[in-house]
Amino acid sequence: MPKPIGPARRIKPYQVIQAVLGAGFAGYLLWRLYQVFIAAPEYGADTWARFLITGAILGGVYALIAIGYTLVYGILRMINFAHGDIMMLGAFGGYFVLETTRSIPIGSSNFSDAYPVWSVLAAFLAGVAVATVSGYFLERIAYRPLRGAPRLVPLISAIGASIFLENAAQLLFGAQRRDYANPAVLTRGEGWTLAIGGTDVILPYTGVLTFVLSILLMLALYALVMRTRLGRSMRAVAENKQVAALMGIDVDGVISRTFIISGALAGAAGVMWGLHLGLVYHFVGFIPGIKAFTAAVLGGIGSVPGAMLGGLFLGLVESLGPAVLGINFQLKDVIAFGILVLVLIFRPTGIVGEVLTEEKV
Amino acid sequence: MKTLIRRSLKTGLVFGILTVFLFLIGFTGTAANLLADLFHNEFGDPLLGRTPLMLNTVVFLGLIGLWAGAGGASREEDLPGDPVSASVLGGAAAGLVHGLSVGAVAWLIGGLNARGVMMNKYLAELLPIAIRQFLVGFSPAAAGVFYLLFLTAAGALGGGARHALGRGSGRYRTALQAHARDRIEALPFYRTAVAHPAAKYVLYGLLLAGVLLLPLFAGQYWNYTIGTVGIYVLLGLGLNIVVGLAGLLDLGYVAFFAIGAYAMALLTAPTPHNLLWNFWLVIPIGILLAAITGILLGAPVLRMRGDYLAIVTLGFGEIIRILSKSDDLTPFTNGPKGVPSVGGPTFFGLNVNNNIAFVYLIFLSVILVIFVTNRLQNSRVGRAWEAMREDETVSRAMGINTLTQKLLAFAIGAAFAGLGGALFASRNQFTGPEDFNLMVSINVVSLVIVGGMGSIPGVIAGALVLKGLPEMMRQLEDYRIMVFGALLVVMMLWRPAGLIPSSRRKMETAADSGVVDTTEQKGVK
Numbered sequence: 001m002p003k004p005i006g007p008a009r010r011i012k013p014y015q016v017i018q019a020v021l022g023a024g025f026a027g028y029l030l031w032r033l034y035q036v037f038i039a040a041p042e043y044g045a046d047t048w049a050r051f052l053i054t055g056a057i058l059g060g061v062y063a064l065i066a067i068g069y070t071l072v073y074g075i076l077r078m079i080n081f082a083h084g085d086i087m088m089l090g091a092f093g094g095y096f097v098l099e100t101t102r103s104i105p106i107g108s109s110n111f112s113d114a115y116p117v118w119s120v121l122a123a124f125l126a127g128v129a130v131a132t133v134s135g136y137f138l139e140r141i142a143y144r145p146l147r148g149a150p151r152l153v154p155l156i157s158a159i160g161a162s163i164f165l166e167n168a169a170q171l172l173f174g175a176q177r178r179d180y181a182n183p184a185v186l187t188r189g190e191g192w193t194l195a196i197g198g199t200d201v202i203l204p205y206t207g208v209l210t211f212v213l214s215i216l217l218m219l220a221l222y223a224l225v226m227r228t229r230l231g232r233s234m235r236a237v238a239e240n241k242q243v244a245a246l247m248g249i250d251v252d253g254v255i256s257r258t259f260i261i262s263g264a265l266a267g268a269a270g271v272m273w274g275l276h277l278g279l280v281y282h283f284v285g286f287i288p289g290i291k292a293f294t295a296a297v298l299g300g301i302g303s304v305p306g307a308m309l310g311g312l313f314l315g316l317v318e319s320l321g322p323a324v325l326g327i328n329f330q331l332k333d334v335i336a337f338g339i340l341v342l343v344l345i346f347r348p349t350g351i352v353g354e355v356l357t358e359e360k361v
Numbered sequence: 362m363k364t365l366i367r368r369s370l371k372t373g374l375v376f377g378i379l380t381v382f383l384f385l386i387g388f389t390g391t392a393a394n395l396l397a398d399l400f401h402n403e404f405g406d407p408l409l410g411r412t413p414l415m416l417n418t419v420v421f422l423g424l425i426g427l428w429a430g431a432g433g434a435s436r437e438e439d440l441p442g443d444p445v446s447a448s449v450l451g452g453a454a455a456g457l458v459h460g461l462s463v464g465a466v467a468w469l470i471g472g473l474n475a476r477g478v479m480m481n482k483y484l485a486e487l488l489p490i491a492i493r494q495f496l497v498g499f500s501p502a503a504a505g506v507f508y509l510l511f512l513t514a515a516g517a518l519g520g521g522a523r524h525a526l527g528r529g530s531g532r533y534r535t536a537l538q539a540h541a542r543d544r545i546e547a548l549p550f551y552r553t554a555v556a557h558p559a560a561k562y563v564l565y566g567l568l569l570a571g572v573l574l575l576p577l578f579a580g581q582y583w584n585y586t587i588g589t590v591g592i593y594v595l596l597g598l599g600l601n602i603v604v605g606l607a608g609l610l611d612l613g614y615v616a617f618f619a620i621g622a623y624a625m626a627l628l629t630a631p632t633p634h635n636l637l638w639n640f641w642l643v644i645p646i647g648i649l650l651a652a653i654t655g656i657l658l659g660a661p662v663l664r665m666r667g668d669y670l671a672i673v674t675l676g677f678g679e680i681i682r683i684l685s686k687s688d689d690l691t692p693f694t695n696g697p698k699g700v701p702s703v704g705g706p707t708f709f710g711l712n713v714n715n716n717i718a719f720v721y722l723i724f725l726s727v728i729l730v731i732f733v734t735n736r737l738q739n740s741r742v743g744r745a746w747e748a749m750r751e752d753e754t755v756s757r758a759m760g761i762n763t764l765t766q767k768l769l770a771f772a773i774g775a776a777f778a779g780l781g782g783a784l785f786a787s788r789n790q791f792t793g794p795e796d797f798n799l800m801v802s803i804n805v806v807s808l809v810i811v812g813g814m815g816s817i818p819g820v821i822a823g824a825l826v827l828k829g830l831p832e833m834m835r836q837l838e839d840y841r842i843m844v845f846g847a848l849l850v851v852m853m854l855w856r857p858a859g860l861i862p863s864s865r866r867k868m869e870t871a872a873d874s875g876v877v878d879t880t881e882q883k884g885v886k
Contacts, residue, residue: 173484
């Protein structure tokens with residue numbers, strides 16, 4: 001094959017900087033891995049197992065929230081800043097149901113402990129319902145009238161909606177942190193015991209429930225996006241709204257449904273967050289929201305499998321990172337954001353992201 | 362008829378949800394207190410002791426009912442025949458739905474309360490006393506019926522009032538305004554004054570003099586508030602260069618603010634380093650450090666566009682905050698405790714470390730920064746920035762080195778934030794990690810957008826509205842952040858170009874408005 005005609009490829013200065021930085025970082029990582037695992041092992045296998053379990057569970061929740069960001073971003077090219085707060089509302093929905101089931105006495109026990117499956121199911125349904133409804137109204141009130149406005153306008157509207165939801169929740173439910181009332185069989189901290197390296201490692205029931213459920217939901221969503229008529233219209237609208245409209249797709253309806261779906265996932269994630277981590281308050285969605293957005297960008301924003309991978313990856317990095325890199329555990333958020341910056345510098349399309357054309361970016 | 366029913370149903374439901382929401386967040390009680398202040402009937406209800414007269418609650422709910430009725434009132438096209446009765450009917454229908462929804466909730470809450478359910482465990486504001494106020498002293502069922510009748514009547518009244526006012530008042534008002542304008546313009550003095558070229562300067566001069574004299578008469582609290590607004594104007598002007606002119610969305614702007622503040626704190630405070638440098642020496646150091654950080658951060662990330670840039674800068678801002686409170690850096694930054702007794706300015710050996718002096722110092726900085734921004738905006742650099750904001754590819758084709766221009770914008774924006782941070786730390790005599798959370802960045806972005814991107818008066822107006830107005834609503838303290846959020850949404854729906862759009866941008870949006878375009882996002886990329 002003849003060589004393509006054109007000027008010789010010039011190496012730009014920033015590429016040199018990127019290469020040097022990248023090589024340095026990769027070298028440091030390898031050296032740390034060598035240190036941690038071979039030269040001077042600080043932690044035993046049991047500790048690593050614990051980190052892995054924590055990371056995977058957290059990653060599952062992040063992935064669920066991240067899908068919501070990715071779906072909305074894919075279609076509207078907009079960061080739905082209030083998505084974390086939708087999750088918070090979902091967590092509150094589940095909280096109230098669990099509190100109610102606990103307060104219904106059945107013999108010497110209560111409904112929540114007597115029928116844990118039903119009460120947890122009801123909590124999930126309530127959380128999903130609340131989040132779905134609020135997601136729908138959020139889109140109708142704060143985003144739909146701004147279709148076609150300059151890009152910053154819906155972003156500011158989203159920020160405003162986020163602030164409103166957080167503070168309305170504070171006024172409604174009070175500022176105190178509430179304990180999630182799990183049924184007795186799902187008591188936090190209890191689980192199967194695994195003997196790893198001679199030490200017992202607990203695999204928490206809530207964590208397993210969270211992880212399995214999030215994987216199932218993700219698979220269901222993937223099937224929905226790839227296999228159903230609605231999923232096809234969503235992909236078409238994400239590709240090009242005008243052409244999609246010409247093909248007879250109700251663009252506004254598809255966008256509404258996208259918000260409903262992402263709200264439902266966030267609601268489920270909120271109830272999981274409550275069941276597993278146990279605290280719910282008006283600000284609970286903020287940090288997971290930002291982390292999940294990071295995860296969505298890591299995976300390649302706009303791509304559903306990317307968001308899943310990104311979420312799991314971020315959860316693992318957060319729990320393993322401080323130990324591997326040998327820094328204080330307080331700085332796990334720095335690692336999360338640091339990775340985000342690095343990924344965006346070296347591979348702006350994310351792990352599995354499509355190559356975005358100029359006008360799409 | 363169908364539209365009438367649908368509108369009444371919708372309006373009634375919306376207002377029903379609103380009324381219940383206001384009650385659930387405890388606003389009904391606050392509003393009743395405000396009305397009590399207004400009517401001077403503060404002696405309180407004999408039944409409820411501390412809480413205000415029940416009448417005030419009823420008046421407040423009646424006002425909402427009137428509004429609901431006015432919203433539900435029919436327009437002329439809905440019903441043939443007599444427009445007055447149609448309006449009243451529409452209002453009454455909306456009021457009926459409104460009353461039905463509020464009454465049902467009152468009955469439910471009252472009933473639960475009567476059965477001894479402690480609802481304030483879940484909904485913080487539902488204290489028994491508030492529930493009693495909501496039931497207007499009746500039994501739950503009676504309260505339900507009361508709301509149904511009362512709000513229907515209020516709705517009918519509101520519908521009628523809307524008809525009466527909606528028709529006549531508009532015409533009357535326009536006529537009155539035209540008359541007043543004619544009379545003023547007929548005055549010979551007015552005509553010569555407006556025509557005179559100096560008129561604008563006299564007006565600005567008076568305004569400036571008023572602003573400059575204000576701190577002398579304002580109390581300590583108000584001077585503190587004015588200072589805060591001033592610092593936010595500084596931050597807004599800095600971000601205005603980055604977002605408004607160069608079109609780079611920076612959500613981690615607080616990082617530069619933090620760097621300025623920490624530079625001031627660490628170099629002048631007795632702990633943790635005991636350097637005790639002079640205030641005037643540290644100010645330029647803070648500015649310079651912030652600008653250098655701006656370049657260092659900008660260099661790798663500025664090739665990105667749009668939201669990616671926003672999210673990277675957001676991450677960077679959080680990194681700075683987390684680092685500043687981490688244990689590893691505690692010996693250097695004093696960790697989460699923050700740095701106390703930050704040094705203040707001295708003026709020829711005179712200690713001028715008081716609120717009034719600081720307000721003037723902030724004013725001086727604001728004027729300086731306005732001057733610099735104004736000169737930059739109208740220079741070659743400013744035009745390059747605006748070209749870049751509108752279309753990066755085209756601007757590069759026109760020979761603009763976009764990377765250099767972006768770095769320059771980032772550095773100058775960061776420098777202004779550094780100045781703001783240094784002043785902030787010195788005025789508060791304290792600085793700590795929690796001063797630099799994400800809300801600061803979000804506030805600054807919001808004030809730039811709400812004021813009008815790329816417009817200097819817009820930034821000042823934005824800072825006054827978003828930082829000054831909430832301070833004036835101290836009585837409604839609990840609600841102001843929520844209202845701030847709602848205000849952002851409403852502003853974007855109602856006036857997306859900002860309060861005072863820049864003239865150049867106004868022309869652009871006017872030219873764009875004819876284009877039907879939903880897929881391509883314009884503006885900041």
